[in-house]
Amino acid sequence: MNKLKLATVWLGGCSGCHMSFLDLDEWLIDLAAKVELVYSPLADIKEYPEGVDLVLVEGAVANEDNLELIKKVRDRSSILVSFGDCAVTGNVTAMRNPVGEPESFLQRCYLEAADIQNQIPHEPGIVPTLLDRVLPVHHIVDVDVYLPGCPPNADRIRAALEMLLRGEVSRLTGESIRFG
Amino acid sequence: MVVKTLTINDRLISARESETILEAARDADIHIPTLCHLEGVSDIGACRLCLVEIAGSSQLQPACVTKVAEGMEIQTNSERLQKYRRMIIEMLFAEGNHICAVCVANGNCELQDLAVEMGMDSVSLTYQFPQRTVDLSHERFGIDHNRCVLCTRCVRVCDEIEGAHTWDMAGRGHSSHVITDLNQPWGTADSCTSCGKCLMACPTGAIFSQGSTVGEMSKERSKLEFITIARKKGEWVSR
Numbered sequence: 001m002n003k004l005k006l007a008t009v010w011l012g013g014c015s016g017c018h019m020s021f022l023d024l025d026e027w028l029i030d031l032a033a034k035v036e037l038v039y040s041p042l043a044d045i046k047e048y049p050e051g052v053d054l055v056l057v058e059g060a061v062a063n064e065d066n067l068e069l070i071k072k073v074r075d076r077s078s079i080l081v082s083f084g085d086c087a088v089t090g091n092v093t094a095m096r097n098p099v100g101e102p103e104s105f106l107q108r109c110y111l112e113a114a115d116i117q118n119q120i121p122h123e124p125g126i127v128p129t130l131l132d133r134v135l136p137v138h139h140i141v142d143v144d145v146y147l148p149g150c151p152p153n154a155d156r157i158r159a160a161l162e163m164l165l166r167g168e169v170s171r172l173t174g175e176s177i178r179f180g
Numbered sequence: 181m182v183v184k185t186l187t188i189n190d191r192l193i194s195a196r197e198s199e200t201i202l203e204a205a206r207d208a209d210i211h212i213p214t215l216c217h218l219e220g221v222s223d224i225g226a227c228r229l230c231l232v233e234i235a236g237s238s239q240l241q242p243a244c245v246t247k248v249a250e251g252m253e254i255q256t257n258s259e260r261l262q263k264y265r266r267m268i269i270e271m272l273f274a275e276g277n278h279i280c281a282v283c284v285a286n287g288n289c290e291l292q293d294l295a296v297e298m299g300m301d302s303v304s305l306t307y308q309f310p311q312r313t314v315d316l317s318h319e320r321f322g323i324d325h326n327r328c329v330l331c332t333r334c335v336r337v338c339d340e341i342e343g344a345h346t347w348d349m350a351g352r353g354h355s356s357h358v359i360t361d362l363n364q365p366w367g368t369a370d371s372c373t374s375c376g377k378c379l380m381a382c383p384t385g386a387i388f389s390q391g392s393t394v395g396e397m398s399k400e401r402s403k404l405e406f407i408t409i410a411r412k413k414g415e416w417v418s419r
Contacts (some may be wrong), residue, residue, distance in 0.1 A: 085281055088302050089273075090279060097309035098326075133309070138302055147302035150281030177301040179292060180280025180395075 004165065005053045006031075007039035008083075011066040011075055012093040013059030017084035018042065020151035021056070024158055034165060050076050054164055056083040056147075057094060060093040061135045065128035074141035079169055081160065082143045085150040085179055087136065092150075094134040102130040110159055148179050183231035186252035201243035201254060202230055205218045212256050213265060213297060215290060217244045217333040218381055220408025221340045227331060229265055229294070233254045240264075245317030266298040274305040277312065277326035278384070284397035291329060292384075310354070317367030321379055322391060325357055328386040336357060341407055346372040 010018060018041060026033065038052060039045050050067065055077040061067055074080060085091035099105040110120045121127050137143055147160050156176045163170070182197035188210050195204035197344035200223070205212050216227040243256070255261070267293035272291060273280075280286050302309045312325035335358065343377040345371050350359045361369035379387045380399050388397045409415075 060292070082302065089279075090307060092281055094307070094309070095277070095279060095282075097307075098277060098311045100311075134300070136307075138304075139306070145265075145282040148301060152202065171299065172301055173299050177299065178280075178296050180283065 002035060003036040004040045005049075005051060005054040006120060007037070007052045007073070007077065008042065008050065009039070009048075009057045009059075009069065010041040011057060011059030011070060011087070012062030013084060013086040014092070014095055015041070015056040015058070015100065015148075016151040018087075020149075022155055023154035023155055025154070027154075027158055027166075031161065048072050048076060052077040054079045054081070056081045057087050057137055058083045059088045060090045061126040061131065061137060061140050062093055063130045067131065070137060079164060080137075080141070080145045081145045081147055081164070082137045083147050085148050088138075088146050088148045089134045090134050094136075097133050099115070101132060101165040106130075108157055129155075139153065145172065146177065147172060148177050151180055152176075184248045184250045184252075186248055186250070186254065188254045189256055190367060195248045197248070199248050201232060201241070201246050201252075203293050204242060204248050205254075205256060210256060212243050213294060214244060215294060215329065215383055216333060216336055218337065220335045220412070221336040221381075224332065227329075228268055231257055231261060231264060233261065247315055260342070262298070269294050269298050269300050270303045270305050272329050273300070273303050274307050275310070276328065277309060278316060279326075281343065282394055283327060283385040284388045284392050285327070286395040287397075288395070288398040289385060290383035308354075312357070315360075316390065317365035318350075318369075318372070318374070318390075319367060321366070321376065321387060322361075322390050323358070323366060323387050324385065325388075327384045328358060328385060330356055330358070331383060332358070333381040337377045337381040339402070341404075341411065342373060342375050343369050343376075344373050344375050347378060352416055365416060377404060377407070 009017065037043055038049050047094065055073055057073065057080060062068055082088045086093045096105045106120045111118045149156055159176060160172060183194050184197055185192065193204060193208045202212055213229045215229050217223055223244040226368045228242060229287060231240040232242040233255040234241055259340050261319055306397040314323045314324045326338060332349065334337055338347045339345040346360050347358055349356060353355050360366040361371055379389060380401055383398055
């Protein structure tokens with residue numbers, strides 16, 4: 001039997017959703033028996049592969065790298081799950097949006113509010129260019145399932161994964177969609 | 181006392197003539213979601229969450245300000261209403277800057293609860309990310325306009341229960357916001373008695389106690405309820 005190809009992606013977020021994913025503890029062993037992890041910040045794989053069955057996307061789309069990756073992820077995956085509040089709403093990552101253009105808040109954060117070595121990071125090719133606005137994932141590509149929470153706790157993640165592993169793709173309801 | 185009989189969701193109920201649809205429904209344990217409604221102060225029908233369908237009328241009516249009538253046939257939870265309610269909540273989330281994860285009211289917020297109730301797993305509208313201010317000039321309380329849904333519960337509770345009328349509205353449309361006294365920093369508003377009723381009335385984390393951090397701002401609505409009941413019964417008002 002071919003195992004389901006699972007990927008997890010880390011865009012503009014704190015990786016808390018991935019930490020919460022690791023909170024699945026021993027259920028991860030059961031999960032590992034059912035899926036093949038083909039891409040993840042938790043695994044050393046450089047290129048997002050073709051033919052992914054299920055992907056959890058953490059984080060908002062905040063910079064050029066995120067934008068390029070999320071389009072590739074959408075093209076190459078069947079079921080895309082918007083994983084956690086940053087992916088679903090923009091959340092903390094999007095708190096810079098009301099401040100305005102990237103220049104304004106970079107100046108605020110890295111020059112005005114910094115205590116030492118006040119400088120705006122500038123490493124073309126290494127530090128990706130920020131987008132004017134941070135956007136939730138579904139404002140860029142189609143999303144199949146939303147799994148909010150900051151982070152969604154392990155029980156919520158497990159319930160959603162169990163549903164998806166059964167081949168059901170439906171909207172989550174009740175406490176499993178509570179933001180925050 | 182004149183009694184009216186009507187049906188809500190095909191259930192026959194009776195209500196006093198003076199009652200609103202919302203009161204009649206609640207007496208009959210029929211749930212109608214609300215946000216700007218607050219027990220003990222006047223209703224204004226602003227949030228539109230309590231809209232109901234009344235047979236014979238193509239217009240939806242807010243249950244909180246519509247009086248019952250003989251023979252009314254009311255539906256409170258049709259698919260159309262559910263769709264509209266979810267849209268209203270999405271609009272509220274898109275209009276302000278509601279970041280539950282870092283909010284004092286996380287877990288104690290009526291807006292957050294309503295989002296769960298309406299099945300809002302995401303917001304389909306474009307977030308506005310407005311530039312709004314935070315006023316921490318009051319010595320005990322603060323207001324974060326990013327989290328304000330303009331329900332005016334603070335305005336009404338301050339005016340009708342505390343009798344101070346420190347709060348009011350200013351601006352129009354997108355720039356509407358609540359103000360204290362003559363649109364001045366809250367800490368300089370002389371009419372404010374620092375009673376904290378606005379904080380208890382606020383459905384979100386917009387008005388909060390200073391020093392409370394994420395998820396700590398649980399509202400003591402029971403205090404507010406006591407005050408309104410006592411006032412209604414004239415228990416502490418010298419007349």
